[in-house]
Amino acid sequence: MIDMKDISTMELKDLKNGLKLAKDKRMELIVKLGELVHLQLLNQKLNHDELSEISLGIASQDRLIYRYGKQITNINAASQQCSKCMQQLGGNAKFCGNCGTLNPTYIDPNTVYKSCQSCSEEIHESALFCPCCGMKQGAL
Numbered sequence: 337m338i339d340m341k342d343i344s345t346m347e348l349k350d351l352k353n354g355l356k357l358a359k360d361k362r363m364e365l366i367v368k369l370g371e372l373v374h375l376q377l378l379n380q381k382l383n384h385d386e387l388s389e390i391s392l393g394i395a396s397q398d399r400l401i402y403r404y405g406k407q408i409t410n411i412n413a414a415s416q417q418c419s420k421c422m423q424q425l426g427g428n429a430k431f432c433g434n435c436g437t438l439n440p441t442y443i444d445p446n447t448v449y450k451s452c453q454s455c456s457e458e459i460h461e462s463a464l465f466c467p468c469c470g471m472k473q474g475a476l
């Protein structure tokens with residue numbers, strides 16, 4: 337169900353387009369889930385399997401939205417400009433050399449990453465929840 341096409345080679349406008357489509361699709365599924373719950377409540381019979389299937393669809397859109405967002409951030413980071421004074425930043429500079437503003441895309445080289453147990457996205461080792469799929473990390 338999840339669209340696994342490689343998004344790392346996509347251009348910014350395609351990424352933004354993809355992000356919008358994924359958000360629309362997610363909204364569509366949310367509405368569908370709401371309708372279904374409503375109908376099932378009216379009939380006083382909840383069909384767990386049917387609901388879970390839509391829920392899984394929403395989760396896969398969430399992952400897609402996360403990956404699009406991350407890729408867009410990466411592309412923006414590659415232009416490396418201070419968000420405050422527009423000064424060019426050096427490669428992976430932590431602070432702007434001109435005004436001292438913290439570079440929000442700075443990546444600490446000491447950061448240790450791990451794979452999410454649920455969606456296998458690369459996340460901070462100390463993360464309690466996956467920022468991509470929202471699953472709690474650690475003991476399952």
Ligand SMILES: [Zn+2]
Pocket residue numbers: 418419420421422423432433434435436437
């Ligand atoms: Zn600056």
Ligand SMILES: [Zn+2]
Pocket residue numbers: 452453454455456457466467468469470471
């Ligand atoms: Zn995850």
